[in-house]
Amino acid sequence: MTALLPSRYKDAGRQFISLEYRPDHPKILAVLLGGSSIYRKRNECSDNDWDGAIIVPEKLDIVQLVNNQRSSMMEMLGIMQAECPEFKVPNGSSPRWTQFDCVRFAGFDKLQIKRSVKILSLDYFFQPNNSIRIPSFKDKRIFEACRPPAIKYYRVQQARRVEDGLLILQDQWVYTASINQQQDALFTTFDPHGHLIRKHILARYTNLSGLHANTQSFAKHQLFSSEYCDWLAEELSNLYDQPDMPNQRPRSPRASINQTFICGEAITAPNQDFTNPPTQGMTLPSWFRELSTQAKTGDPLQRQELPLSAFSSNSTAAKITLPAVSTGEVTSRIFSKCCQYPEQELQGARNAATFGLHVQLPLIMPSGELWYPFFDGKTESEALLYAELVKAEDMLRLYSRCITGMKEENETLHIENCNLGTTSSRGTTKQPIHRFFYARLLKDERFHRFYESAIPVGQHLSVEEFLKFPWKINGVTYPSLGELFDTARNILHPNSPQCKSCPTVFGLGDAHGANVIISDHVLLNNSREVLYVDYETAGFHPVMLDLAKPFYNDVFFDTLYLDLLSKTPKMTYAIEGDLINITFTPYVDDLTQAVFDVKRRFLLQPLFGWVEDCGDGHDLGKDIPLLSNALLCCATLTRDFSGHPDAFVRNLATGIVLAQAVDLEGFYSGFKSLGPNA
Numbered sequence: 302m303t304a305l306l307p308s309r310y311k312d313a314g315r316q317f318i319s320l321e322y323r324p325d326h327p328k329i330l331a332v333l334l335g336g337s338s339i340y341r342k343r344n345e346c347s348d349n350d351w352d353g354a355i356i357v358p359e360k361l362d363i364v365q366l367v368n369n370q371r372s373s374m375m376e377m378l379g380i381m382q383a384e385c386p387e388f389k390v391p392n393g394s395s396p397r398w399t400q401f402d403c404v405r406f407a408g409f410d411k412l413q414i415k416r417s418v419k420i421l422s423l424d425y426f427f428q429p430n431n432s433i434r435i436p437s438f439k440d441k442r443i444f445e446a447c448r449p450p451a452i453k454y455y456r457v458q459q460a461r462r463v464e465d466g467l468l469i470l471q472d473q474w475v476y477t478a479s480i481n482q483q484q485d486a487l488f489t490t491f492d493p494h495g496h497l498i499r500k501h502i503l504a505r506y507t508n509l510s511g512l513h514a515n516t517q518s519f520a521k522h523q524l525f526s527s528e529y530c531d532w533l534a535e536e537l538s539n540l541y542d543q544p545d546m547p548n549q550r551p552r553s554p555r556a557s558i559n560q561t562f563i564c565g566e567a568i569t570a571p572n573q574d575f576t577n578p579p580t581q582g583m584t585l586p587s588w589f590r591e592l593s594t595q596a597k598t599g600d601p602l603q604r605q606e607l608p609l610s611a612f613s614s615n616s617t618a619a620k621i622t623l624p625a626v627s628t629g630e631v632t633s634r635i636f637s638k639c640c641q642y643p644e645q646e647l648q649g650a651r652n653a654a655t656f657g658l659h660v661q662l663p664l665i666m667p668s669g670e671l672w673y674p675f676f677d678g679k680t681e682s683e684a685l686l687y688a689e690l691v692k693a694e695d696m697l698r699l700y701s702r703c704i705t706g707m708k709e710e711n712e713t714l715h716i717e718n719c720n721l722g723t724t725s726s727r728g729t730t731k732q733p734i735h736r737f738f739y740a741r742l743l744k745d746e747r748f749h750r751f752y753e754s755a756i757p758v759g760q761h762l763s764v765e766e767f768l769k770f771p772w773k774i775n776g777v778t779y780p781s782l783g784e785l786f787d788t789a790r791n792i793l794h795p796n797s798p799q800c801k802s803c804p805t806v807f808g809l810g811d812a813h814g815a816n817v818i819i820s821d822h823v824l825l826n827n828s829r830e831v832l833y834v835d836y837e838t839a840g841f842h843p844v845m846l847d848l849a850k851p852f853y854n855d856v857f858f859d860t861l862y863l864d865l866l867s868k869t870p871k872m873t874y875a876i877e878g879d880l881i882n883i884t885f886t887p888y889v890d891d892l893t894q895a896v897f898d899v900k901r902r903f904l905l906q907p908l909f910g911w912v913e914d915c916g917d918g919h920d921l922g923k924d925i926p927l928l929s930n931a932l933l934c935c936a937t938l939t940r941d942f943s944g945h946p947d948a949f950v951r952n953l954a955t956g957i958v959l960a961q962a963v964d965l966e967g968f969y970s971g972f973k974s975l976g977p978n979a
Contacts, residue, residue, distance in 0.1 A: 318353070324373040327362035329355055330423055331494045353418045355406075356494050360422045363404050364390045367420065378416050380408035385438055388467075400469055402434045423494060426501045431509070432565075435470045440828035442470075442690050446520040456520075457686060457895060458565040459903045461694055466826065473565045503540055507547045513537070562686065562895035564902050636673040638663070642837050643671050645733055649809070649839025656699050656807055660833050676818055676832050684819040684829065689855070689896050691831045692817055693904040696808070696851075700844055700908055703806040705915045732795060734810040734842040737850065738931050739793045741938040742786055748938060757946040759876050773882045774954050775974070782937070782953065785960050789930040793846075800843050803924040804912060808847030810838030813854035844908070845924045849931035853959075856889075856897045856977060857936070860955055864945035874950045883954050889976035897977040901969075909965070922965045929968060933960035 318332055333354040357363060366374060367390045375383060384407040391397035402425055407417035419435070437460075444456045459471045506514050514537055516522055516530045525533070540546060640646060643665050653660045663671040741747040749764050756767045768783035779785075792799050809816070812833060820830035854861055859868060872885035889897070909921045936956025942949035955975055962968040969979035 319377055319379060323377055324366070324370040326370075327357050327359075327365045329357060329366075331356040332418075333495055353416075355418050355420045356498075357420065357422050359424055361393060363420050363422060364392050367404055367406060368392075374406060375408065378406075378408070378418065379410045380416055381411050383408040384415075384417075388436075388438075390436075397436075397463065400434060400463075401436050402430070402432070405435055405437060423497075426498055431473045431505045433472045435472060437468050437470045438466055438826055439470075440468055440824075440826050443686055453561075455562050455686075455895075456565065457562050457690070457899065459690055459694065471565060499536070500540060500543070500546065503537070504547055507549065511549060513541050513549050561891035562898070564895065564898040636675050638671040638673070639669070640671065640837055642733070643669055646671055646835075646837045646839075649733075649836030652807060653809060653833065653836055653839050656702065658695055658699070658809070658833050659831060660836065673834070676820075676834075685814070685892060686895055686899065687829060688814070688817050688819045688831055689899045690903065692812060692851075693899055695833075696812065696847075697904055697907055697911075699808060700804075700806045700847075701911055701915075703841075704804055704844075704912055732842045733838040733840055734808075734846050735793075735795050736838065737810070738846065738934045739790065739795060741934055742790045742793065745783075745786060748786075751938075751941040751943060755943065757942060757944065757949040758874065758881075762876075770876070770879060770881045772954065772957055773880055774958060775884055775887075778880075779957050779961070782957065785933060785957060789933055789960070792926050792930045793934070799924065799927045800846075803843035803845050803927055804919060804921070805841050806844045806847060807841050808839070808844070809833060809836060810840065810842065810847055811835055811850050812847075813851045814858070815854070843924070843927060844921075845927040846931050848905075849928055849935055852900060852928075853932050853935035853939075856893060856900070856972070857952075857955055857975075859889075859893070860948075860951050861936075861940065863948035863951055864942060870947055870951055872947065872951060881950075883950055885951065885954070887974060887976040894977055897972065897979070901979065925962050925964050925968050929960050929962040929971070932956060 318334075323329055333356065334352075355366070357366060367388075371383070375381070390404050391401070403419050403421040405417060405419050407415060409415055440460055440462075442458055442460050444458070446454055446456055458473070460468045461471070462468050503514055506512075506518065512518075516525060516533050516537070519525070519533075522530075638646075643663075647663055647665060650660045650662050654662070661673045661676070663673050666672055745764070745768065748768070752764055752767075756762050756764065759767060768786070769781050771781050772779040791797060794800065816833065816835040818832045818834060820832075823829055859866060863870065870885060871888075872883065874881065874883040876882075912919050912921045933956040936952045936959065940952075942952065958975055959968075959971045962971050973979045
């Protein structure tokens with residue numbers, strides 16, 4: 302049976318590649334062929350499914366092959382039209398040199414059938430790598446896959462935009478659930494170099510999952526022919542029989558094999574260059590400027606109020622009919638927002654654009670309203686993971702640029718903010734983000750304002766009495782809310798040692814999912830336009846404060862809006878003597894777990910490593926109390942739960958648990974006790 306597959310492989314190879322056009326230099330060690338032409342039944346093979354890999358000795362040979370031997374490569378692969386004819390592989394002197402592992406070379410043959418190969422160096426496989434970083438003009442971050450028995454799941458990987466539409470895709474060979482479906486070519490080979498590659502991939506799979514791979518460990522196993530399965534099973538058995546291969550071990554209870562969304566590894570190192578982010582721009586359409594002129598001069602405009610979202614508390618939407626002089630009536634839509642600090646929002650938008658975020662520049666109308674061009678798209682909840690990945694990438698870029706010494710730019714933006722009276726030097730009460738935290742804690746005024754008339758679960762109690770009650774949450778006793786508020790006031794004071802020592806970054810301050818809109822339209826490079834809105838608290842502030850609202854609002858969305866959602870929590874609570882006792886079943890759905898994983902793997906972990914390596918050895922773990930106490934404020938002082946006892950108790954309990962963290966381990970432990978598997 303196994304003899305049939307090499308013969309078929311050679312037949313397919315002759316159709317895929319013409320070795321007579323192989324360049325003399327650099328030396329090509331092996332050409333490996335994958336795709337359905339190998340693993341499917343003959344009558345199920347697709348004529349346009351050609352995928353392969355080229356192995357060269359060293360990484361510099363990739364540069365030589367693509368940049369200097371492009372014509373020979375195209376002839377060898379039968380490519381008549383290159384997909385990216387202008388693309389040049391970064392050489393050894395480029396700052397991008399350390400940021401990629403292989404290159405994808407693709408194009409179309411004379412029948413307009415697409416052919417592609419990944420070009421890798423053999424020396425790469427002698428390193429303990431699971432990651433594989435690929436320059437690409439396609440923004441593909443989420444892949445559908447399957448595990449036995451026919452269960453669909455998604456692989457989530459990060460990408461990083463660099464310049465001129467180029468991205469670095471951060472893929473990996475194996476996940477705990479499967480061997481990456483894109484590595485068929487590396488596994489289907491009978492070359493001696495392929496033997497080394499297969500051992501490398503299998504060792505990584507076993508080290509990650511604790512299991513030996515079988516035919517069902519491959520992401521595309523459902524498409525395999527019986528012939529291919531027989532060959533692959535024998536090959537796997539032979540490889541694992543070798544003495545240098547890892548043994549199976551008991552599976553960890555934390556293994557992600559049953560998750561719907563499997564996140565890849567965070568691949569962010571201090572040598573990555575964030576100083577030149579992709580230009581997002583904040584231009585205004587000409588009709589919007591004309592609209593502003595007409596509105597300010599008193600010209601009549603037809604205005605129709607649009608319905609508000611249940612989750613919107615500080616804005617209104619309107620549709621405006623603009624009579625254009627040259628083209629007749631044109632219906633144009635604006636987004637109108639009423640807020641307390643319009644000048645700060647305008648300046649925040651300008652500063653955010655300077656740091657490369659995709660924002661809109663509002664117009665301040667005589668009424669004090671902020672007008673924005675209406676953006677056709679969805680809130681993040683409808684295209685959550687892609688927007689969350691882009692947001693993690695953008696925030697990491699923002700923070701890294703500040704931390705690695707964009708001193709002159711930062712000082713310029715500080716001055717602009719100071720002129721508005723919103724912030725001055727590091728750690729002052731004028732930083733607008735403190736309105737979310739310290740200002741809400743002062744004299745417990747906000748809690749009193751919410752619940753002065755009645756405590757939702759103890760209407761006979763005054764606010765002062767309620768704040769003195771300790772809590773027992775799932776069997777663990779915690780201090781009273783009053784004690785926790787006292788601690789939070791000390792830690793979150795703008796001039797506290799914690800605020801002063803925490804690295805200062807530029808951030809939006811409120812970049813949770815409801816303030817991120819993703820376009821309905823998928824662009825040619827597979828990306829979507831992601832727009833940040835609400836810049837009222839944008840400015841320079843401690844990085845831990847910037848993380849707080851996105852973490853709480855996105856990970857605990859169902860808790861924060863429990864009173865508005867049709868969900869009944871599994872929870873009991875009662876005031877027992879001088880104690881508030883609450884018991885609930887920790888749970889998050891698969892999508893929420895994925896959101897948490899993206900924040901943890903692609904933002905928090907790289908940020909901690911970056912600060913340690915580039916920020917004078919600062920340990921961000923010591924700043925966790927700043928984040929944990931800010932999360933307490935998010936849970937207890939964001940929304941008024943009067944009349945909704947379940948939402949009131951669940952949010953207070955969540956904030957109390959999160960407030961206990963004093964280091965990163967405690968931070969993750971708190972989340973895990975509330976549902977997300979950290």
